[in-house]
Amino acid sequence: MPSKIQTLPDEVIDLIAAGEVIDSLAAVVRELVENALDAGATRIAIALDLESWQVQVSDNGRGMSLEDLRICIQPHSTSKIRTCQDLWHITSLGFRGEALHSIVQVADLTICSRTKAGLEPVGWKVSYQEGKAIEESAIAIASGTIVTVSNLFARIPVRRRGLPSLPRQLKAIQKLIHQIALCHPQTTWQIKQNNNSWFNISPGTTARDILPQFLRNVNSSDFEYVKREIATPSDDDVVASTIELIIGLPDRCHRHRADWVKVSVNNRLVRSPELEQTILNSMAKTLPRDRYPICFLHLHTCPSQIDWNRHPAKTEIYLHSLPYWQAEVDKAISIALKLNNHHLPDGVGDRRIGKILKVAESSGKYQIDRDLAGDLAQKPLPTFQNNPLKLKAVAQVSKTYIVAEHSSGVWLVEQHIAHERILYEQLQDCWDLVALSTPITLEYLRPKQVEQLQNLEIDIELFGDNIWAVRTAPKALAQRNDCAAALIELSWGGDLRSAQVATACRSAIRNGTVLDLLQMQNLLDLWLATRNPRTCPHGRPIYLSLEESSLSRFFRRHWVIGKSHGI
Known part of the structure; x- marks a missing residue:
């Protein structure tokens, strides 16, 4: 009886493998962009022609020789790993050698490239169809690579029909590029659609400079950046690792959905439910109800601590010592949420107080507490240190707000919700039932x-x-x-947690309560020592900043008064 089990033909195997790697236009963009970044590119241009199902990616990377171009579309051909041991030391975005081979199974492919070292006087253009090189020619080209994918899925029309609508595919491509740009902030991006400029991304020092280019109504000053060097435990010894955290300050920006809680490991965005949940838990009771943080977490560690060989798109990983990473991420968030003199909210003070200043300026009504002014004139101001932040209570307004002075301006602190934050964290640390x-x-x-x-x-x-x-x-x-x-x-x-919030709210001092200077100072000191001093447990901002720079601009201290004024 003949065997029912047979080995599949190579062309069937290739199509099956291609379907796992190249399943959309966004997948083509992803694979080509990752190749460009692995080649050391700092400028990447992407041109999309959706009507003809064409994608072109140009970069200024190292480029490829003619010999590389001839072999690059072969299955599992790569310059990034050589042996089994290399699988445990992956430092590149790609390593399986599947991308170009999979693309050429489902589309026409043309690659123009010239090595950056200048070893060859010209560049080379190679065209491929149905998995074979059909034309080679020398061309004049700058160092780098231009990859053109056309007629995508033309040979598999059922695949085209099964894809989402073009607007949804464009949205997926835009989201993909945004995510990759966060992991590679020093890269310049130019994206065109049907020969028209779609969007650009300017390079920055860190992802803190990139996020405002994606999100509306936020500035880089709305984010806190924390970088921590840590020692990660391993089987043999400890390895040096780094945590980079860019987090939206809870009193300034947040989202209706948890769609901007991102985790990246060694320059690649990954799905890590455990680390994402750690971020959400650490930010709990700092945001308004049903609001979520904006956070980008980037882990840099030894490749031996990561197993990338889990998902075809490399979006899921096995991360060693996960509980340790969770604890360190929680510490980094605590540091980011602290108030300090290194990142005082100049911009926020300007935005929040801007309308108030305009109204005051137009009305021309200014009121000064003469007794308070005289008291301040008699007493020398304290000397502030750069860190930690020091506040001095100077007055109470409307039996509700504490006027606090610091080294570069004045804050108004709402006494009830500041006390609520203090009590909430005390209850978290010690939920005593008597x-x-x-x-x-x-x-x-x-x-x-x-x-x-x-x-x-x-x-x-x-x-x-x-x-x-x-x-x-x-x-x-x-x-x-x-x-x-x-x-x-x-x-x-x-x-x-909700019970602790309710208890803190009911126990906190009420607005309308008169406080003396000592009581106000004690309240400020306790509030500054909390873990999350920016918002109350309900997510309301605790303080309003009016910085010295705002005061200087409002009172026109930059004006030069001439001798004609008798001065």
């Missing part, structure tokens, strides 16, 4: 409310008909006259 001297009785609780209080480990038991006795309560609430009302509020809450 016995009540007299049990509190609550009536007509629903089963879900009773269950919620029990989940918070509050001692509650049925005391009578629709009456429950509560014998313990959070320490912050136990001595308050409204403890019963606070417990009712907690019974409607969610998890422990």
